[in-house]
Amino acid sequence: MSDNWSAKNPYMTRITENYILNGEGSRKETRHIVFELGDSGLDYKVGDALGVVAENPPHIVEELLSVQGWDRDASVTTHNGERTLYDALKKDFEVHMANKKFVQSLAEKVVSSGMNISMSMVSRSRNNSTWVASSEEKTPPSLLPSSPSDDPASKVEAINADTKAVEDYLWTRDYIDIMREFDVKYSPEEFLELADRLKPRLYSIASSHDAHPGFVELTVGIVRFEYNGRARGGLCTQFMADEIDMSGAPIGVFMSPTKSFILPEDKDTDIIMVGPGTGIAPFRAFMEQRVHDGGTGKNWLFFGDQSEKTEFYYKDEIESWIDEGHLYRFTTAWSRDQEEKIYVQHRLKEHGAEIWEWFERGAYFYICGDKQYMAKDVHRALIQIAIDHGGMSEEDATHFIEKTMMREEKRYLRDVY
Ligand SMILES: Cc1cc2nc3c(=O)[nH]c(=O)nc-3n(C[C@H](O)[C@H](O)[C@H](O)COP(=O)(O)OP(=O)(O)OC[C@H]3O[C@@H](n4cnc5c(N)ncnc54)[C@H](O)[C@@H]3O)c2cc1C
Ligand SMILES: NC(=O)c1ccc[n+]([C@@H]2O[C@H](COP(=O)([O-])OP(=O)(O)OC[C@H]3O[C@@H](n4cnc5c(N)ncnc54)[C@H](OP(=O)(O)O)[C@@H]3O)[C@@H](O)[C@H]2O)c1
CATH class of the missing domain: 3.40.50.80 (Nucleotide-binding domain of ferredoxin-NADP reductase (FNR) module)
Known part of the structure; x- marks a missing residue:
């Protein structure tokens, strides 16, 4: 069996133990998680980290498909090849959290959707022969938003004004919140172009291979939070805590060896x-x-x-x-x-x-x-x-x-x- 497992070619294994280490009444959810190394040939030393390749929560993928009205079976090409849109959203991109590139793209979307609203209202007016707009003419006052803060384009401009403003905005909102807030539509290709590629996460290994031959164990703090009435959290920690246990689905792992975080060579050193x-x-x-x-x-x-x-x-x-x-x-x-x-x-x-x-x-x-x-x-x-x-x-x-x-x-x- 190959031991050439990597972030791009992870060993697909299963979690054999997964339990909460905290006592009742804790504010935290820290888990002990054990992975089988099976016939992988994978070995490790203490101090190494384990790379884990996770997937997005299914409810986020479903909501995204529904909010955008996308066809889950549509075929798309990603950095991992041709697959269904559902699989691309679940496995290839980080869709659980929005990024700055997406928020910046709103500038174009919101302005043009604003124009679309104006122009459709203008053409209705024209059909009613009450008002005719030329490309030079301003939007009639009655069609302008009532205050600058209601104007989506001004809102987007304010959010993108500086790095801190974007970060603050993104802290409490994901793609679904933002798409709903501005009522914007993207084609799947446009969206996948903007979204970040899914990255593996690293975890310090909590076991010695000599003490647990064939297994690797982790101590994981599960990241969970809630905003805008929607339960959200960390990509990898939620995947390990929730999805793997429930579905028994395989999970990809690889070793990330350390050169420096090692025990002293001399076993008599304190x-x-x-x-x-x-x-x-x-x-x-x-x-x-x-x-x-x-x-x-x-x-x-x-x-x-x-x-x-x-x-x-x-x-x-x-x-x-x-x-x-x-x-x-x-x-x-x-x-x-x-x-x-x-x-x-x-x-x-x-x-x-x-x-x-x-x-x-x-x-x-x-x-x-x-x-x-x-x-x-x-x-x-x-x-x-x-x-x-x-x-x-x-x-x-x-x-x-x-x-x-x-x-x-x-x-x-x-x-x-
Ligand atoms: C070498 C190394 C070793 C590590 N070892 C361990 C380990 O042993 N155990 C362990 O638990 N972790 C460890 N980590 C951290 C781990 O890699 C992940 O970063 C962590 O588990 C979170 O991953 P995630 O995919 O669940 O969260 P992500 O999807 O990456 O989300 C985390 C991000 O969520 C955002 N966030 C967090 N809380 C909130 C909130 N309340 N509201 C809004 N946004 C929020 C923050 O931007 C945060 O950066 C290690 C990291 C490294 C680099
Ligand atoms: N907790 C999670 O859900 C979670 C999940 C994944 C990753 N992470 C990140 O991983 C790291 C470790 O998180 P963790 O849950 O293992 O532990 P932690 O949040 O770092 O807390 C461990 C202990 O450290 C204390 N602490 C807080 N500030 C400190 C400081 N300045 N100096 C020394 N101790 C301090 C905490 O006290 P108080 O809390 O009482 O201040 C707590 O008693 C953090 O960077 C965290 O953001 C956290």
């Missing part, structure tokens, strides 16, 4: 892992691998999420690693279990002296999870630890964390998204 939320995924894999490999290196895991009661993912496994002596330290940051927010970087600073000792002994430092806020705050906390416990100036501390540990010694490693 490691510190910081993985709040779904950031725990690769560290479950690291722990499984360290247990399997049996070195003397100590493991220290920092984990956190909203509440201990509802977000203590992999509690049983973590407790048994502690009981069996595999997890030397386990430090938690439950952000919403008290009035003040407690985050992993607060815990890192509290344990600054000990972390610095670990760094001096050559420990590796790993971080996984939110790139926008958490990773930046943890990075600042590390610099602060070097200042407070390494007696360094801010400049030297920054140099030590960013140049020495990260670039030269390659023992500050990140998997952030």
Whole structure:
């Protein structure tokens, strides 16, 4: 069997386990999802990511066909060849979220549909011999919209005025909302020209292949939201959560190996892992691998999420690693279990002296999870630890964390998204 699986040629497999990790009453839906690797020949190491090729939710495709009055069986040609319009909308393009190109295209559509309205009204007037328009003449005042804000063309212009305005507009609306709002029609070809091609999503692998031969496991935060009375969400997370379980349909996967986010070669080296939320995924894999490999290196895991009661993912496994002596330290940051927010970087600073000792002994430092806020705050906390416990100036501390540990010694490693 080929092991040349890729984004363009994914291995079609099935999900064998798919369950929610959160306790009752949680605001989140984080799932543990297991894929069979069957006869694919696919292998992976801890730290790698899995690529998943999803499809659009059927109800969005159906609504789009209906709003535009398109024939689902019409034949269209896409980057993936000739197929029915239904299949193209379901599998080849991201139709669950609208893009800027589409909003920009409204400028032409809305102006010309505005003109169509005016001209059809004008020609009716002409037939009634009450008013005759020449191409130079202005639209009669009675045919103008009552206020500029009601004028669709002005609305489109305002939305496209700057990047922030387009982003704000797109945050709460998808193609269907926009098509309804402006009552615009596109041919399937016009629409497919504007829509983005469907891209696979990557997920940090949450299992060691040595511990789970023939399977690959993920920790996935399902993205769901609702606007304009319509349930919506993320393409890939909803597909894995909803569609695959219900239909048993095959799902495409491929491996995305890492060169840098790897365990130390020396199994006796200590490691510190910081993985709040779904950031725990690769560290479950690291722990499984360290247990399997049996070195003397100590493991220290920092984990956190909203509440201990509802977000203590992999509690049983973590407790048994502690009981069996595999997890030397386990430090938690439950952000919403008290009035003040407690985050992993607060815990890192509290344990600054000990972390610095670990760094001096050559420990590796790993971080996984939110790139926008958490990773930046943890990075600042590390610099602060070097200042407070390494007696360094801010400049030297920054140099030590960013140049020495990260670039030269390659023992500050990140998997952030
Ligand atoms: C290397 C790597 C590893 C990763 N590992 C993991 C992992 O282990 N677990 C995990 O869960 N994810 C992981 N991710 C993230 C993952 O790849 C996807 O980005 C994520 O699952 C969302 O994909 P989606 O297709 O469901 O959502 P998409 O269809 O891509 O939609 C997400 C987008 O929805 C929009 N959005 C979100 N919330 C709202 C809202 N309330 N209102 C309006 N718009 C909104 C935002 O623009 C957001 O970017 C990783 C990413 C990378 C790059
Ligand atoms: N949650 C989802 O549905 C979902 C799905 C897919 C991808 N994502 C993205 O994937 C990343 C991880 O999401 P996740 O659900 O795993 O976890 P998350 O939203 O990052 O939350 C995990 C923990 O981090 C805390 N946190 C918030 N801001 C922080 C900061 N500046 N520094 C440190 N900790 C902070 C959160 O606290 P509070 O929440 O109490 O502030 C929570 O306790 C995020 O970028 C997220 O946008 C999220």
